[in-house]
Amino acid sequence: MTQAFRPLRSVLYMPSSNTRALEKAKTITADALILDLEDAVAPDAKPEARENAAAAVTSGEYGNKYLTIRINGADTEWHADDLAAAAKAGPDAIVVPKVNSAQQVHDLVAAFEKAGVPEQTKLWAMIESPYAILHAEEIASASERLTVLVMGTNDLVKELYVDHVPARANLVTSLQLAVLAARASGKVILDGVYNNVKDAEGYAAEVEQGRIFGFDGKTLIHPSQVDGANAGFAPSEQAVADARGLIETWEASGGGVVTYNGKMVENLHVESARRTLSIAEAIAAL
Ligand SMILES: CC(C)(COP(=O)(O)OP(=O)(O)OC[C@H]1O[C@@H](n2cnc3c(N)ncnc32)[C@H](O)[C@@H]1OP(=O)(O)O)[C@@H](O)C(=O)NCCC(=O)NCCSC(=O)C[C@H](O)C(=O)O
Numbered sequence: 001m002t003q004a005f006r007p008l009r010s011v012l013y014m015p016s017s018n019t020r021a022l023e024k025a026k027t028i029t030a031d032a033l034i035l036d037l038e039d040a041v042a043p044d045a046k047p048e049a050r051e052n053a054a055a056a057v058t059s060g061e062y063g064n065k066y067l068t069i070r071i072n073g074a075d076t077e078w079h080a081d082d083l084a085a086a087a088k089a090g091p092d093a094i095v096v097p098k099v100n101s102a103q104q105v106h107d108l109v110a111a112f113e114k115a116g117v118p119e120q121t122k123l124w125a126m127i128e129s130p131y132a133i134l135h136a137e138e139i140a141s142a143s144e145r146l147t148v149l150v151m152g153t154n155d156l157v158k159e160l161y162v163d164h165v166p167a168r169a170n171l172v173t174s175l176q177l178a179v180l181a182a183r184a185s186g187k188v189i190l191d192g193v194y195n196n197v198k199d200a201e202g203y204a205a206e207v208e209q210g211r212i213f214g215f216d217g218k219t220l221i222h223p224s225q226v227d228g229a230n231a232g233f234a235p236s237e238q239a240v241a242d243a244r245g246l247i248e249t250w251e252a253s254g255g256g257v258v259t260y261n262g263k264m265v266e267n268l269h270v271e272s273a274r275r276t277l278s279i280a281e282a283i284a285a286l
């Protein structure tokens with residue numbers, strides 16, 4: 001995780017045209033918000049949504065949540081105005097949909113600079129096409145400014161001509177390629193959204209799958225999904241206790257190979273355990 005272990009377990013989208021959702025989001029315990037100007041906003045509502053998103057970012061009313069704005073893609077009529085508004089507001093990150101190549105990342109970084117986007121505002125790139133999946137490592141490593149890959153599984157399903165199915169068998173290769181790309185380039189990666197806000201069981205299974213696959217967190221569409229992601233992408237109490245025990249046992253041994261709870265422990269396991277503790281500490285510090 002390159003963002004100094006800033007937790008991004010739960011990253012909630014909301015249409016920036018929906019003032020009720022923007023208001024409600026102030027009290028929702030998501031680690032980050034994506035104030036959307038793209039697919040969740042109808043063309044007629046884009047100008048007002050743009051103003052709402054900028055006002056939300058500058059309001060100072062969202063506590064320590066990481067605030068991002070998802071702008072419309074560079075090939076749309078709204079992109080330039082979205083980017084100008086985001087540049088002025090200075091969110092923690094600008095989320096760009098449908099990023100397909102390293103060249104596109106270079107162009108975006110240049111456009112950020114030209115538009116006067118503050119240096120501390122990062123680029124989050126959405127990976128949501130077959131082409132992007134096959135070029136995910138080049139995209140992820142194209143710029144230091146790009147800190148997070150965000151899976152767009154709705155668009156990916158559309159582009160693959162498949163359906164959403166339980167356990168996402170038809171997306172497993174894509175998800176894993178994207179996680180590999182993020183890990184190879186030291187970037188954070190967020191899983192896609194779960195569309196059925198009434199299906200708590202299916203949602204919980206998908207959170208667990210995302211955690212097992214190695215995602216750092218999940219993008220969400222409804223407040224009811226926040227607690228599940230916060231718990232699912234945090235080390236459990238047992239994992240924290242095991243990490244402490246493992247480190248203590250290994251250190252007491254003088255740093256060679258030992259067993260802890262019957263399992264072999266070497267320095268690489270200690271590194272993983274320290275990472276678990278760092279994540280737990282970062283979450284506790286929120
Ligand atoms: C999915 C929804 C349209 C459902 O809306 P609704 O039926 O109004 O939900 P509820 O009545 O259950 O809402 C209860 C209260 O919670 C607030 N609310 C709802 N959703 C959000 C939210 N996302 N953020 C903040 N607050 C929210 C409601 O306002 C109610 O508040 P109150 O009345 O005060 O109690 C809706 O949830 C929604 O719009 N979700 C977000 C949709 C979105 O942003 N989509 C874009 C990204 S998804 C995507 O496609 C990613 C990617 O590009 C890909 O390709 O995969």
Ligand SMILES: [Mg+2]
Nearest residue numbers: 128152154155
């Ligand atoms: Mg999409």
